Amino acid sequence: MKNRVAIVGAGMTLFRRRMLESPKELSFEATRMALDSAGLELKDIQSVVSGSAPDAFDGIHMKGEYLLDGMGGIGKPNQRVYVGGGTGVFTPIGGWWNVASGLYDTCLCVAEEKMSPLHPHPQYAFWSIFDQILERPLGTTLLWIFSLEMRRYMHKYGIKEEDIASVAVKNKGNAVDHPCAQLGAKITVDDVMNSEPICWPVKRLDVSPPSDGAAAVVLASEKIAKRLTDQPVWLDGVGWTLDTTHWTNRDLAYPEYVEKAAWMAYKMAGIKKPKKEIDIAEVYDPFDYKELHHMEGLQLAGKGEAPKMAVDGVTQRDGDLPVCPSGGLLGVGNPIAAAGMMKICEVFWQLRGEAGKRQVKKDARTGLAQAWGDLMQVGTVAVMRS
Amino acid sequence: MTPGLSTRELMFEAASRAYEDAGVDPRKDVQSFICCTEDFWEGISITDEYMPDQLGAVLKPLCTISSDGIVGLATACMHIMSGIADVAVVESHSKISDVLNPDEISSFALDPIYDHHVNADPRFVAGLEMARYLKETATKRDYCAQVAVKNKKNALLNSRGVHGANLDKDAVLNSNVASSPLTELESSKTIDGSIVFVLASARKAKKLGDHTVWINGIGWSSDTPWIEDRDLAKAAYAEQSASRAYKMAGVRNPATFFDLAEVDDTYSYKELQSLEALKLAAKGKAGKMVESGTFDRDGQLPVNASGGSLGVGHLLEATGLHKMLEAVLQLRGQAGRLQIPRAKKAVVQSWRGIPTATGAVAVLGN
Numbered sequence: 001m002k003n004r005v006a007i008v009g010a011g012m013t014l015f016r017r018r019m020l021e022s023p024k025e026l027s028f029e030a031t032r033m034a035l036d037s038a039g040l041e042l043k044d045i046q047s048v049v050s051g052s053a054p055d056a057f058d059g060i061h062m063k064g065e066y067l068l069d070g071m072g073g074i075g076k077p078n079q080r081v082y083v084g085g086g087t088g089v090f091t092p093i094g095g096w097w098n099v100a101s102g103l104y105d106t107c108l109c110v111a112e113e114k115m116s117p118l119h120p121h122p123q124y125a126f127w128s129i130f131d132q133i134l135e136r137p138l139g140t141t142l143l144w145i146f147s148l149e150m151r152r153y154m155h156k157y158g159i160k161e162e163d164i165a166s167v168a169v170k171n172k173g174n175a176v177d178h179p180c181a182q183l184g185a186k187i188t189v190d191d192v193m194n195s196e197p198i199c200w201p202v203k204r205l206d207v208s209p210p211s212d213g214a215a216a217v218v219l220a221s222e223k224i225a226k227r228l229t230d231q232p233v234w235l236d237g238v239g240w241t242l243d244t245t246h247w248t249n250r251d252l253a254y255p256e257y258v259e260k261a262a263w264m265a266y267k268m269a270g271i272k273k274p275k276k277e278i279d280i281a282e283v284y285d286p287f288d289y290k291e292l293h294h295m296e297g298l299q300l301a302g303k304g305e306a307p308k309m310a311v312d313g314v315t316q317r318d319g320d321l322p323v324c325p326s327g328g329l330l331g332v333g334n335p336i337a338a339a340g341m342m343k344i345c346e347v348f349w350q351l352r353g354e355a356g357k358r359q360v361k362k363d364a365r366t367g368l369a370q371a372w373g374d375l376m377q378v379g380t381v382a383v384m385r386s
Numbered sequence: 387m388t389p390g391l392s393t394r395e396l397m398f399e400a401a402s403r404a405y406e407d408a409g410v411d412p413r414k415d416v417q418s419f420i421c422c423t424e425d426f427w428e429g430i431s432i433t434d435e436y437m438p439d440q441l442g443a444v445l446k447p448l449c450t451i452s453s454d455g456i457v458g459l460a461t462a463c464m465h466i467m468s469g470i471a472d473v474a475v476v477e478s479h480s481k482i483s484d485v486l487n488p489d490e491i492s493s494f495a496l497d498p499i500y501d502h503h504v505n506a507d508p509r510f511v512a513g514l515e516m517a518r519y520l521k522e523t524a525t526k527r528d529y530c531a532q533v534a535v536k537n538k539k540n541a542l543l544n545s546r547g548v549h550g551a552n553l554d555k556d557a558v559l560n561s562n563v564a565s566s567p568l569t570e571l572e573s574s575k576t577i578d579g580s581i582v583f584v585l586a587s588a589r590k591a592k593k594l595g596d597h598t599v600w601i602n603g604i605g606w607s608s609d610t611p612w613i614e615d616r617d618l619a620k621a622a623y624a625e626q627s628a629s630r631a632y633k634m635a636g637v638r639n640p641a642t643f644f645d646l647a648e649v650d651d652t653y654s655y656k657e658l659q660s661l662e663a664l665k666l667a668a669k670g671k672a673g674k675m676v677e678s679g680t681f682d683r684d685g686q687l688p689v690n691a692s693g694g695s696l697g698v699g700h701l702l703e704a705t706g707l708h709k710m711l712e713a714v715l716q717l718r719g720q721a722g723r724l725q726i727p728r729a730k731k732a733v734v735q736s737w738r739g740i741p742t743a744t745g746a747v748a749v750l751g752n
Contacts, residue, residue: 053432054425054431054432055425055426055431055494056425056431058498059494059498060494060495060498061424061425061426061491061492061493061495062424062426062452062495062738062742063452064452064453065495065608065611065738065741065742065744066495066497066611067611068608068610068611069610069611069612073608074608074609074610074611075607075608075609075622075626076607076608077460077605077606077607077630078606078607078608078744079453079457079460079461079606080451080452081449081450081451081452082432082434082449082450082451082452083432083434083449083450084432084434084435090449096468097461097464097465097468097470098464100464100467100468100469100470101463101464101465101467101468102467102468103464103467125431126431128425128429128430128431129430129431129432129435131436132430238470239447240447240448240449241445241446241447241448242434242437242438242443242444242445242446242447242448242449243438243444243445244439244444244445245435245436245437245438245439246439256445257445260445261447264447373432374432374434374435375435377435378434
């Protein structure tokens, strides 16, 4: 690797179902907060990387161009990187190559999502992700395909719905301590089990909400980072992988693409035994079963073994491997691209010991953030160190 | 137009040819794949879903960069420079024949509150820019027409030049008005196509054959997204991109440095605006230089000798890659009837089209 890359500032907006701010204003708020936390001004920023998921949410073609001024991109090299739901964690990865390549010394990475403009419901944007000939005529929705995946995962390893529900209980509970959270709540496994089935086995409390919001980080080269702060958080490993379009042809029980992405990042960061070396993980949790599924793909749990870790409390904030100490997408909210970036921000704050009431009990030195998206197809992984 | 082929088939064909040409196996030799697409042009949300299989990129790092293909090339350069890839692949395409309502799609890129309701041919922005450019630079109206005459004539020699024609200025000026003062023959027409590039690190490239073309400098930039806030007379994004690319490539005197240029000519006046932004012509002088033949195929600096977008066609986000392709063929001495003798250094520039002020510049050498 040519240059080591550090995160030197982070910021985010409230995550809410319907924000009054425009997409540009949301981007501005997160960007301003990230710059303030890094002690920088826009003139210090050399390049910008933006992230936002489908244009269909806002109905704005070339959304990256529209968002440009809110993200501080005028007169600067700007790239919009895009891998569906994986975009949030991929946005700082885009920043990573801007800096690691030696082309730029500072890079602002902003992820924004405003899902609420789409009527009658943001889920309608996902109709247009399916194959026009084979899948759209079926009226497929995302919830259907996730229920297939959840069902397959449960079947293959004999997992109980109650065990999966414990993830929703943990994450919504964690989110109570997050000042930006949309759905923090103290709930029980019974609450999840008794919530309305949306597409069995997926029930209402198994799913993250549609949200509006933005989040941002500032990246800097080693030389600049050391000048700016005593506590840089190093972005030491990045990885991403896309699987085939034909999602119907793979075994949905195990996300091989997440494993490949994880090993790309681990290799770069020099991590050989992820279970031992990763202290905290912000694993992508748009559904409660996905957290478990992804922990296995990330090699943080053996195949089919993640549910037991959740039930035994290993993944609690005071456990051996805290997972989603932020409250995750289930608790903080899921403005697609911004949600992944929120995870990067959380690991940044945790590794700097700035997470306040959310601070994990153990001394966390190495953290991981992961996102996932497309047709159950893409994994994006970032490994960070204090 | 390719009504008989799907996007994925077009991509497969282009990718197969590129891999064959470079002598690489995508499954073994390539570490990063980049596609430059926009959802609305594809009619699909999250278009990277449909990219891996036909590129040989299944279970490999692949991503979308929602921008012009040259920004995709810049991304590949950064992947190589940062050490995560030895070989990277960049793809972009246009499948405009699948789009029933291109003007409406373009209109969705206008500001949703202030501009979208205008409900006019989106080229109204080009008409405004052209009028402003002509006024500020005191450029004669028919110099713009000469750009269309030149490029369409150049395209007659290009096997890809489907919009090639032998016209005179009067024919161009008297064609239907697209958006005053811009006429239809000064406005490029969209076509289908997929273009794939294989990039490699210097170490790897030396093992892959002797027809390597080097990217010596690359830059990309955006002016404000607010049409109302821009200086419509100039292409600020091209000035900024060029200054970064020239700095990287060590180009001090662009006006005399290059053997050929492929620059944005989505609309006739854009070529003049771009030539000035790239410092290949002094402010307000590009029109006169076109008129006097400086930028002809056999002129001092051939500009869009391929026929450009006016002569070959506009390829949406693949437009930059098309210009790269024409320049690379020239530098490899494989341009056939289009070949410019002793071509060693080229500059390539692209613009993302209405209503953006985003573009990119690459400096190439052989």
